[in-house]
Amino acid sequence: MSEQEYYKQKLIEKNQEFEDFVYIISHDVKAPLRAISNLSQWIEEDLGEDVTEEVQINLSLLKNRVKRMEMMMNALTEISRIKRTNLNIRELESRKAIEEIWEDLNVPATYQLELNGDFPAFQTLSQKLKTVLFHLIENAVKFQKRTDALVRVSCDELKTHFQFTVEDNGVGIDEKLTDKVFSIFFTMDSKEELNSIGAGLTLCKKILDFVGGEILLYSKENEGTKIVFTWPKEIDTKKNY
Amino acid sequence: MQSISALLIILGILFMFLAISQVRRLFHLLEGKIFNSWKVLFWLILLFTLSYVVALILVFLDQTQYIVPLVGFVFMGGAFFVFLVIKTSLTSSQRLIEINSSKKYLDDIFRTMGDMLIVTDKNLKIQTVNATTCQRLGCVESKLINKSAKDVFDFEELKPNTLFESRFRTKDGKGLPVLVSVNLLEGINGNIYVIVAQDITQQKENEEKLKLYLDRIERKNDELNQFAYIVSHDLKAPLRGINSLAEWIEEDLGEVSDEVQNYLRLLRGRVLRMENLINGILDYSRIGRKKLPIEEVNVNELIHEVLDSLSIPENFTVKMLGEPLTLNTEKILLQQIFSNLISNAVKYHHKEKGNIEIGWTSENENHQFFVADDGPGIAPEYHEKVFGIFQTLEARDTFESTGIGLSIIKKILEEKQQSIRLESEVDKGARFIFTWPN
Numbered sequence: 001m002s003e004q005e006y007y008k009q010k011l012i013e014k015n016q017e018f019e020d021f022v023y024i025i026s027h028d029v030k031a032p033l034r035a036i037s038n039l040s041q042w043i044e045e046d047l048g049e050d051v052t053e054e055v056q057i058n059l060s061l062l063k064n065r066v067k068r069m070e071m072m073m074n075a076l077t078e079i080s081r082i083k084r085t086n087l088n089i090r091e092l093e094s095r096k097a098i099e100e101i102w103e104d105l106n107v108p109a110t111y112q113l114e115l116n117g118d119f120p121a122f123q124t125l126s127q128k129l130k131t132v133l134f135h136l137i138e139n140a141v142k143f144q145k146r147t148d149a150l151v152r153v154s155c156d157e158l159k160t161h162f163q164f165t166v167e168d169n170g171v172g173i174d175e176k177l178t179d180k181v182f183s184i185f186f187t188m189d190s191k192e193e194l195n196s197i198g199a200g201l202t203l204c205k206k207i208l209d210f211v212g213g214e215i216l217l218y219s220k221e222n223e224g225t226k227i228v229f230t231w232p233k234e235i236d237t238k239k240n241y
Numbered sequence: 242m243q244s245i246s247a248l249l250i251i252l253g254i255l256f257m258f259l260a261i262s263q264v265r266r267l268f269h270l271l272e273g274k275i276f277n278s279w280k281v282l283f284w285l286i287l288l289f290t291l292s293y294v295v296a297l298i299l300v301f302l303d304q305t306q307y308i309v310p311l312v313g314f315v316f317m318g319g320a321f322f323v324f325l326v327i328k329t330s331l332t333s334s335q336r337l338i339e340i341n342s343s344k345k346y347l348d349d350i351f352r353t354m355g356d357m358l359i360v361t362d363k364n365l366k367i368q369t370v371n372a373t374t375c376q377r378l379g380c381v382e383s384k385l386i387n388k389s390a391k392d393v394f395d396f397e398e399l400k401p402n403t404l405f406e407s408r409f410r411t412k413d414g415k416g417l418p419v420l421v422s423v424n425l426l427e428g429i430n431g432n433i434y435v436i437v438a439q440d441i442t443q444q445k446e447n448e449e450k451l452k453l454y455l456d457r458i459e460r461k462n463d464e465l466n467q468f469a470y471i472v473s474h475d476l477k478a479p480l481r482g483i484n485s486l487a488e489w490i491e492e493d494l495g496e497v498s499d500e501v502q503n504y505l506r507l508l509r510g511r512v513l514r515m516e517n518l519i520n521g522i523l524d525y526s527r528i529g530r531k532k533l534p535i536e537e538v539n540v541n542e543l544i545h546e547v548l549d550s551l552s553i554p555e556n557f558t559v560k561m562l563g564e565p566l567t568l569n570t571e572k573i574l575l576q577q578i579f580s581n582l583i584s585n586a587v588k589y590h591h592k593e594k595g596n597i598e599i600g601w602t603s604e605n606e607n608h609q610f611f612v613a614d615d616g617p618g619i620a621p622e623y624h625e626k627v628f629g630i631f632q633t634l635e636a637r638d639t640f641e642s643t644g645i646g647l648s649i650i651k652k653i654l655e656e657k658q659q660s661i662r663l664e665s666e667v668d669k670g671a672r673f674i675f676t677w678p679n
Contacts, residue, residue: 004447007454014461021465025472029518032511036483039508046501047494055493062486065479072476184468185475 022080026073033073037066068197072185075199079184082128082203082210089235092126094133094162095119098153101134110147116154120162125235128207133164135200136227140168142196143188143225161213161230168226173219181217204229211235243300250297257290275336278329285322289315357409357419357438363431365390365399377440379412390436394419399434401425409438418445466527473523480519484512521649528652533571540566540575544599547579553587553597562600566608568677574653575677579612581646582673586614607659607679613672619665627663650675 040062047055095115102113133153140151152167173181173188180186182205187198201217208215208229215229264283271279292315299308351358357374361367370385378385378393385393394409401423409417419438426433491505541561548559568575579599586597592615601610619627628651654661654675665671 004451004454007451007458011454011458011461014458014465018461018465018468021469025469025522029476029515032515032518035511036508036515039504039511043490043501043504043508046498046504052493055490058486058490058493062483062490065482065486069476069479069483072479076472184471 019080019083022076026076026080030070030073030077033066033069037063037070040066071197072199075197075203076184079199079203079206082206086125086127086131088125088127089123090126091121092124092129093119093121094129094155094164095121097126097130098133098137101130101137102151105138105141107141107149108147111141111144111149112151114150114152116152117156119155120157120233122233124231124233125211128211129231132204132207132229132231133166135204136166136229139200140166140170140225143172144168144170146170158230160234161232163228163230166227167224169224172221172223172225173217174221175219178217178219182215243303247297247300250293250300254290254293254297257286257293260286261290275329275332278325278332282322282325282329285318285325289318289322292318356440359385359390359393359436359438361390361434361436362428363433365434367393368433374438377411377417378409390434394421394438396421399423399436401434406441407438418442469522470527473519476519477516477523480512480515484509484516487512521646524649528649528656533573535569536572538568538570538572538575540568540601543572543576544579547576547583551580551584551587553583556593557587557590557595557597559597559599562598563602566601566603568608568679570677574657578650578653578675581650582612585646586612586616586671590614590616592616603679605679607676609674609676611672611674613670615670618667618669618671619663620667621665624663624665628661 040059044059044063047059051059098115098119099113137151137153141149146169148169150169152165154165154167156163156165171188182201183198184202185198186202187196189196189198205215208231212232212235213230215227217225217227219225261283264279264286267279268276268283292311296308296311296315299305299311351371354371355373357377358369358371359367359374360369367385367388367390370382375382375385390396390399392410394407396405396407402425404420404422407419407421409419411417418441420441421436421438424435424437426435487505487509494501497505540563544561553559583597583599587595596615598613599611601608603609628647651661657678659676659678661673661675663671663673
């Protein structure tokens with residue numbers, strides 16, 4: 001085997017190791033977690049109404065922690081399955097998809113969505129693109145303090161890719177932290193918060209790595225956030241990225 | 242009549258002297274068979290010259306009756322001379338043809354060789370280039386002759402019998418990576434440099450690709466380690482929270498039903514198991530990330546420390562086989578390996594009494610350590626799998642085993658470019674053998 005072949009093989013093995021690792025963590029840690037969740041449920045049921053407020057609070061906190069860990073595990077599972085699920089190439093009308101996401105997010109009436117540019121309708125891994133758009137728009141809406149929240153989604157056509165931009169006028173991120181945002185479990189919210197596990201952007205980045213696109217984030221504290229990502233016009237699912 | 246004769250003979254002698262001087266010039270150029278032929282001819286010429294002089298003297302002395310035998314002698318000598326000259330000419334012509342075909346042979350090689358050939362004088366002025374050179378540089382021969390070699394490619398100085406990488410300056414400006422070999426020869430008019438350049442574009446590209454792969458592998462490795470670290474780190478916090486909360490709930494509740502007590506106990510048990518698991522993942526991710534201290538390690542002492550810390554049960558006998566050995570190495574790593582292997586040997590034993598053997602041998606480059614037991618053994622089809630992360634052969638419930646131990650050992654050894662192998666069969670115990678650098 002030539003040297004090149006050998007290292008190519010090693011790279012494939014390394015990639016596989018990573019996936020196996022993520023899968024195993026999410027899978028093997030889930031079992032005891034499920035057990036803990038069930039047990040805490042049964043304890044609560046068995047104790048009934050006759051417990052002090054303190055115990056009640058602690059029980060609820062415990063359930064909260066467990067739920068959070070479960071959500072973390074689910075996020076890891078989703079990340080580990082990127083290469084194995086939702087691999088169907090289907091027609092996607094991106095404008096319509098974005099509008100549907102906006103509706104599903106059920107935002108306050110004062111929030112606005114602006115769409116700029118030509119949004120393509122094309123054959124692609126539509127489920128995955130929808131996932132990416134969902135998480136980005138969800139973040140834009142979540143990290144928002146203003147009532148006149150504005151989320152602007154635009155699209156440009158490049159030679160081999162479509163370039164999507166999701167901008168918001170939300171709370172933004174300290175410039176010093178912008179390169180950490182794609183790390184797993186990194187979130188600006190407190191770790192008590194069940195709403196953000198900090199896996200959304202990680203998932204987006206991993207999906208884009210898989211399909212052959214790129215993602216960049218620009219932000220300043222209190223000056224909103226802009227995320228730009230490219231999605232290939234044609235996807236070769238056989239290539240091992 | 243006599244004076245005309247004398248004049249003619251004198252002219253003859255003049256021509257002979259000219260011939261002699263030419264022959265001497267010829268001698269400088271000739272060698273071998275032809276040289277010898279001409280030596281003979283030279284003596285003949287001398288002899289003739291002598292006879293001409295004698296003839297002249299006879300003419301002056303008016304003893305022309307002796308000229309007749311002399312003339313006979315000169316005629317015979319002359320014919321012999323002509324014969325020798327033609328024979329020598331023939332040999333010369335043959336030599337010439339040989340040389341020409343040799344020259345054509347070399348010319349053909351020169352013209353058709355795939356590498357680039359440049360010949361320069363001792364001042365690096367180009368005298369000859371072959372067709373491949375012109376083609377690769379993208380210009381005609383006339384443009385290159387008399388240019389300096391420095392105009393064609395980069396070098397500090399041309400040292401004879403050297404091999405080095407350089408770049409040819411092509412007409413299109415792109416440049417051509419080459420492997421250059423230089424030789425210094427003695428030419429007709431002074432020293433010449435013979436430069437042969439090989440196109441190494443493909444090799445350079447392969448080098449680049451290789452670097453890219455290595456880079457990506459390293460980055461993937463870093464990513465994996467970082468990921469494992471973050472995940473395990475971020476999972477520990479809520480876990481600790483759960484543990485504390487369960488403790489407080491238990492304390493606050495005081496008297497509770499057996500069932501609830503059982504649930505609480507199970508819950509905290511699971512929390513502990515999760516913690517072990519996550520710590521195992523953390524350990525796995527740390528290998529290769531931190532620089533560990535290197536110390537002097539007495540292997541015997543180390544193993545005794547490990548045995549003590551593991552609290553080996555009394556029904557086990559441990560034998561140590563190996564010459565006293567002291568290494569300068571990362572003690573922690575060696576300790577982890579022995580700890581894992583020995584604790585496995587104890588944990589999975591199925592009989593009343595157990596025997597464990599630990600030993601080593603030393604080679605030139607590395608040491609071979611082994612840990613062997615007489616436990617249930619592992620079937621050959623699982624020998625590879627046992628080193629996989631989270632692999633256990635029994636259900637995890639049975640043995641409180643996270644299944645990370647062996648994969649950690651494997652990773653430690655891989656980082657140090659060492660290896661581990663397993664010799665085992667069902668019911669025949671197990672022997673783990675690993676190498677460690679000197």
